[in-house]
Ligand code: SF4
């Protein structure tokens with residue numbers, strides 16, 4: 001076991017876990033935001049730098065500070081390590097710069113983007129970004145691409161987090177897409193425009209932190225805050241069968257996996273559950289989905305908001321809210 005102190009909170013954690021995992025064990029404002037790390041996808045993380053922290057003391061054996069901010073999703077804890085995240089003005093400033101970088105090519109088309117209301121980048125810019133950009137050049141643009149019958153790729157919105165590539169690598173039998181080119185010419189491509197056509201490809205839509213991969217069966221049907229998410233399950237021979245149904249009135253507009261408190265799917269679902277089972281009679285309804293009180297999705301749905309004691313309003317970060325770990 002290793003004793004680690006993050007933002008003045010000490011915790012004992014198993015050896016070999018990352019600073020991010022240790023921070024998530026504490027919860028609340030101590031947890032750095034993430035754009036590319038995804039706990040259920042191996043080797044994710046290390047691309048976006050959103051999760052940077054300051055290591056003030058390396059370990060008990062070697063107390064020297066680390067010279068530069070480090071990616072908490074890729075740095076393992078050491079016994080005696082002292083880390084700062086929300087309590088470091090230097091990290092807050094550096095994170096603003098990272099948000100600015102992530103936004104240099106990202107269009108501000110939230111009013112027409114299907115991901116609005118559940119977009120990691122929207123939340124990140126709101127909580128950690130600045131109100132200006134120093135990027136005076138033209139943003140790069142791409143044509144829209146249909147990746148198979150179910151997924152539309154808006155490469156213009158992609159932040160190159162690689163999550164969809166990991167989903168394709170780790171969940172599907174044959175990966176037909178990946179990152180082409182390098183540096184600022186990188187893009188998600190399907191090589192010869194091949195359809196991504198396999199049983200678990202829809203999970204890329206859930207894993208994509210922005211609106212770059214959207215569900216063609218849900219596009220432009222509604223704003224997410226007008227829908228009502230309900231947990232449901234069915235017996236499925238391909239996946240866990242545990243989903244969230246997004247209702248508008250009596251109609252199921254879309255089906256997604258269930259996200260945890262960090263916005264990540266822990267149990268991936270198959271395309272049959274996601275795209276072919278859109279009737280209430282296909283499902284056993286469990287009840288309202290647990291949605292963070294700080295999400296726009298709970299607007300007008302007071303019955304879905306978390307109980308007050310599961311929500312923590314943080315006095316040291318004006319306007320910022322977070323919630324503690326909840327059991328699902
Ligand atoms: S398409 Fe989405 S999931 Fe894939 S790299 Fe781009 S932002 Fe990440």
Ligand code: FES
Pocket residue numbers: 033034035036037045046047048049050051052071072073074
């Ligand atoms: S979340 Fe750690 S580098 Fe992206």
